[in-house]
Amino acid sequence: MTGAERIAEFAARTLMEGVPQLVLDAAHLHLLDALGVGIASSTVVGNTDWAAAAPAGSASLLSGGTAEPGAAAMINGALIHSLEYDDTHIGSVVHGSAVAAPLALAVAQLAGASGRDLILAYVVAWEVAIRIGLAAPGAFQARGFQVTSVGGAIGAAAAAAQVLGLNHERAVSAIGIAGGQASGTLAFLADGATSKALNPGWAARTGVESARLAQAGMTGPASVLESAFGVMNAFAGGGEGLDHQLATLGEDWLLPQAAFKLYPCCxxxxxxxxxxxxxxxxxxxxxxxxxxxxxxxxxxxxxxxxxxxxxxxxxxxxxxxxxxxxxxxxxxxxxxxxxxxxxxxxxxxxxxxxxxxxxxxxxxxxxxxxxxxxxxxxxxxxxxxxxxxNQVRGAPDRPVEGADIRAKFAGNAERKFSPARVSDLEGTVLNIHAARDTGWLGTLLRT
Missing domain, CATH: 3.30.1330.120 (2-methylcitrate dehydratase PrpD)
Known part of the structure; x- marks a missing residue:
């Protein structure tokens, strides 16, 4: 199988069978952290008007209100990433939640899916992005690309395809389409442009739109990862480690290794x-x-x-x-x-x-x-x-307590919401796996 085929198979199996409890618990806490960071970000001068660029629609915006699902994923991803306060998988240097959280929220609302589908899509997007980063550690950055946005687009498409109910062939096409749209450079370093925040936002939007295009019949290359002009060669200069990383998808779960950030900077x-x-x-x-x-x-x-x-x-x-x-x-x-x-x-x-x-x-x-x-x-x-x-606090070998992350969430979310609303949000997110739909979460976020 090609890399895209293996990823599509993993995503379908995950949405069908679920994940181990340890992974599920980690996913809920990381999702809570990401949403809190995005809510805080929406109150920062310079970020407050970003939603004006999003066409009207039904998907929740962390800044309040709603937008078209792809645009909502883009704006929410930018908000989560813009404070440099979002989590990171250290070995791959992937800011997974800045892609996975807005993608999962938008596509679940688009499909009218359950909270279970939302959190499992979040896990899929994370796991795939990590594997792509680990397949060529440091190589994406050395060529001027942010692996979050490149690998994130692939993971986002794989997750979105399953929530939208695509069959295997169309799910592979969604991943192929996303590979052709992946991007995200480090050019912002030249003058500190805030567009860096958009890198994971574009990846999340790419996931939504690639799945919708595949659903409508567009095809994408099944060899988009490993071909001569594919993602690994184009963005990382090679991908000899890809097969090794994809071989244990669904067996070794890497999301629980992601590090929480305790300062809002690089x-x-x-x-x-x-x-x-x-x-x-x-x-x-x-x-x-x-x-x-x-x-x-x-x-x-x-x-x-x-x-x-x-x-x-x-x-x-x-x-x-x-x-x-x-x-x-x-x-x-x-x-x-x-x-x-x-x-x-x-x-x-x-x-x-x-x-x-x-x-x-x-x-x-x-x-x-x-x-x-x-x-x-x-x-x-x-x-x-x-x-x-020797190792940053918040990494898996120097973990922080869940109470610390809940306190971080409260501090961030209370920049916008009352303590009562923050408490309701925390309870809803930490139990989203059991929710029949995302309606109540959407109400809490957008009003």
Whole structure:
């Protein structure tokens, strides 16, 4: 079988047979986290009017109201991703929920499907995207593409095809069509453009539209993943690892390994913020004390968070600051926290001044991408201190409690909704598998 055929078979089996309880529990918690992040994002200046670009329809928008299903998936995906607060599977560097959550919500509402179909579609989209990222780790990014959007489009189409009830042949076509529409570059790094948020949004929309086109009779190439001009060669320069990754689909479940994010900035920066918090907790180290700070950075992540260093010290905008290693560390020193509000305003001079006392050097034996590691050395007039983090908190080998994620959801959702509404949303999402339909969830989100 081709890769698309194997993925379509996996998706059909999953929607029919379900998934292990451990996977289901993880899916509910990750979905809750993603929806909370998207709700918070919809309140941020600059994001509030995005829904105006979506044609009218019946699918729920996290910003309120409804839109045409494909457009709703696109806008919701952009909202979930725009804060850089959405979860990540570390080894594949896939932001799965930013594709899977808006896709599953939109296609379930389009089809009038059950909550069970919604959550299982969410799992399918995640699992497939992870496998594509793991088939060529780091290769997509090295060529300037975001694997979330490329692999996400394939997973989204596979999931959507099953919720819409497509047979095997048409489900394979949906995946083939999606492969031809997959994209998502890292060009935003040049000036901090907010269109980066759209990468998973486009992938989610591609999933919806590819399945609908296949349902209407359009065909797509069954060899879209492995052919000479297919996804793996075009976006990653090869895909020798694809067969190995697809061989265990439905046997080894990888969604439970996805890491929750505890700061709304690039995930590569998180272990550095943790290390800095360790230093600050020792006492006697504050923003005005810092003579210099050296960050030892895994070379594969440096192009994203260190280059050019002058921009990562003095970003072009608050949004651009989310990829500024120096700026984020300086924000932690100045404010004692890095949260959603940290990036809502223009870059602050007092933060930039602290960032400009920082330098970076390559880290040896870093273990990336399996580990997101960090080391910092801080100098003050009185002393030198250092700290090291070998793996980012929230990863499977450094897990956070479910209560922490529910608290994160509440903090995010209460930017828009009352505590009572937030409680209703939490209960609904965490029990969505048992819901006969998505009607009540849609009502809670859009009113």
């Amino acid at each position: 995930h590569y920066i998180h272990p550095f913020l943790e290390a800095l918090e360790q230093v600050m907790a020792q006492g006697g180290v504050a923003a005005h004390d810092i003579t210099s700070l050296t960050a030892f950075v895994p070379p594969p992540v440096a192009p994203l968070v260190c280059e050019p260093w002058s921009r990562r010290q003095a970003p072009a905008s608050g949004y651009d600051g989310k990829w500024g290693l120096a700026y984020c560390m300086a924000m932690m020193l100045v404010e004692g926290r890095v949260d959603v509000a940290s990036f809502e305003s223009a870059p602050r001079e007092e933060v930039i001044a602290v960032a400009q006392r920082m330098v970076w050097k390559p880290m040896q034996a870093h273990g990336f991408p399996e580990r997101f590691a960090a080391r910092i050395e801080v100098e003050t007039p009185q002393r030198q201190v250092s700290a090291e983090v």
